[in-house]
Amino acid sequence: MDYKTSDPYTGPRREDILPATAAAAVKVVIVGGFGVGKTTLVGSVSEIRPLTTEETMTQAGVGVDDIAGIEQKIETTVAMDFGRISINEQLVLYLFGTPGQERFWFLWDGLFEGALGAVVLLDTRRLEVSYEVVGILEERGVPFVVAVNAFPGAPVHPVSELRAAMDLPESVPIFTCDARDRASCRDALMTLMRYLYSLAHTTPEPQ
Template identity: 50%
Template structure:
């Protein structure tokens, strides 16, 4: 053995075992009060970073609180959390602010994301049109997740698909933003969409 030759050369399997998981960025979007912050908080393995601010009288006059009367805060920049899917993959989650007046942040938040989860409240479908249009325009893979407020939804998934006029290839599903497993399953659907896009 020469002085420059290493005394131990790890096997390929050993190298793979210690390799950190691949970081993947994913965006959670949707209208005001649909459950984006809740979804990030439900699944994040770290204490989620939130930029919640109290809803002022001025904001209450701009944002529709009729379907969220108990909501006292709103996201003014973004939410952030992460979840290790398996030893090879770690999702970094970025939640967008829901109000249109914060739309100027979207390009920066979405940059580098493999896909998006658009959360929908079926009582206020109009609020998610901007998010759907954004991902379609940017040609970013996404799925539509109908948040089951109080365990129910106001419209069927077929009705939601028709109302949003999304492509048949876009998954539309029901989930509960409060339930970790439900959020995980929804994110995995987005990941599958992203992987399918790369295989085309």
């Protein structure tokens, strides 16, 4: 479920220019374990040609990157993915996809800086690859929603079981998403925006 563009870069295109009506630009991070579909999501939903840093997997990753369950994967993100989507005429989201391998997690510091929130992609065939990802977001105080990427043949679990497995509070949205489908990816981003809005307008409990 990887997305890759092979078009040569020839400079910004007319459709790459930020709309003149845009009043706010928000940074959103697409995060998850190795091979969960982050590059695919960014490529599917971006209204501009996405920037990807995919490289062919080599022997250097043997014994280091856990490819159990994704043995067919031949390319991987080594820095970040970048895309953009206009939610409406005023609001634009800049999307930053993180590398999933633990050896590249040192890059996350810069990618998380200034991020309003995150979408965590989950692969139900390999739930364990996302446990530490969620822990890092919680430690850094980055609000997030969880999108279960609908891989063909992947086991389906009730939301309550996924919430318990990930040890997430009831307030964190968990939903199904197909990273190959633009409308589904846009819905995931809208769910994050609604969640962030609810957090901003929640009255703190009196001390």
